[in-house]
Amino acid sequence: SQQGEEDPQALSIQEGENATMNCSYKTSINNLQWYRQNSGRGLVHLILIRSNEREKHSGRLRVTLDTSKKSSSLLITASRAADTASYFCATDTAGKLIFGQGTTLQVKP
Amino acid sequence: SQTIHQWPATLVQPVGSPLSLECTVEGTSNPNLYWYRQAAGRGLQLLFYSVGIGQISSEVPQNLSASRPQDRQFILSSKKLLLSDSGFYLCAWSFTSNQPQHFGDGTRLSIL
Numbered sequence: 001s002q003q004g005e006e007d008p009q010a011l012s013i014q015e016g017e018n019a020t021m022n023c024s025y026k027t028s029i030n031n032l033q034w035y036r037q038n039s040g041r042g043l044v045h046l047i048l049i050r051s052n053e054r055e056k057h058s059g060r061l062r063v064t065l066d067t068s069k070k071s072s073s074l075l076i077t078a079s080r081a082a083d084t085a086s087y088f089c090a091t092d093t094a095g096k097l098i099f100g101q102g103t104t105l106q107v108k109p
Numbered sequence: 110s111q112t113i114h115q116w117p118a119t120l121v122q123p124v125g126s127p128l129s130l131e132c133t134v135e136g137t138s139n140p141n142l143y144w145y146r147q148a149a150g151r152g153l154q155l156l157f158y159s160v161g162i163g164q165i166s167s168e169v170p171q172n173l174s175a176s177r178p179q180d181r182q183f184i185l186s187s188k189k190l191l192l193s194d195s196g197f198y199l200c201a202w203s204f205t206s207n208q209p210q211h212f213g214d215g216t217r218l219s220i221l
Contacts, residue, residue: 004152030207042115042199042212043153088152095141095206096168099152 004089004100012106019076021103023089024069030092032065032072037086037102046074046087081109111136115200115213123221128173128187130216132200135181140202142183143210144175147197159183160206195220 007022023032031050035043049056049065049072056063062075076083086104090097115132122128134140141160145153155168157175165175172191176184183200197217201210 033209040215040217042214043201043210045209045211048209090153092207096155096158097153097210098155101152 004091004098006087006089006100006103008103009101010104010106012108013079015079015081015107015109017079017107019079019083019105019107021074021087021089021105023072023074023100025072025089025091025098025100026070027091027093029067030095032063033090033092033097034061034063034072034074035088035090035099037088039085043088076105079105079107081107083107111140111202111211113200113202113211113213115216117216118214119217119219121219121221122190124192125189128185128190128194128218130185130198130200130218132183132185132213133181134183134202137181137202137204139180140204141206141208142177143201143203144183144185145199145201147199147215149197153199157185190220192220194218 005024033048034046037043047058047063049063060077065072084107086102088099088102090099112135143158144156147153159165159177173187197215199215200213203210
């Protein structure tokens, strides 16, 4: 079953711009994770935010979590062409990850 | 450091043939292991997970089975493939539940 819903489904921006992706979910969670997938490859873990955290940073990535609204956002600042990929949120409930459908990000040089 | 190996990278099989995909993890012991399937342009669907040797939990009733004969080996199998088994299969590991998962590069399975 799908719990996370990402928005937008696709995003196209110019290099140097910021990219924001949103994720909504339905049930209570232990944590929420964001992953990146380059075309035809496996997923790479980006960041994990626990249910009692509101914001987390990692390099050019900023993740927020609003448990009252059951939503999260991923912000990539100063995007680069190499950031072109699909991004997935995944909610951890009872130790299992449930992935959303993903946002496809294209960064044009 | 830990590494995960998954093979083969691509596989083309006829309908009704058997399947065996293998995944191994190096550099850690007693990892949690996972098999996912990803349809084109979609998110991942958890198929099986294992917290120890011989311990397999199935998430979705289907034509597939999984086994964990050794601590760091996870195998996805089918006795008779269906057209609907086509997809991108990903293996992953984590230290424990509630931890980030680390993925292999996947196997693209096409059923003819």
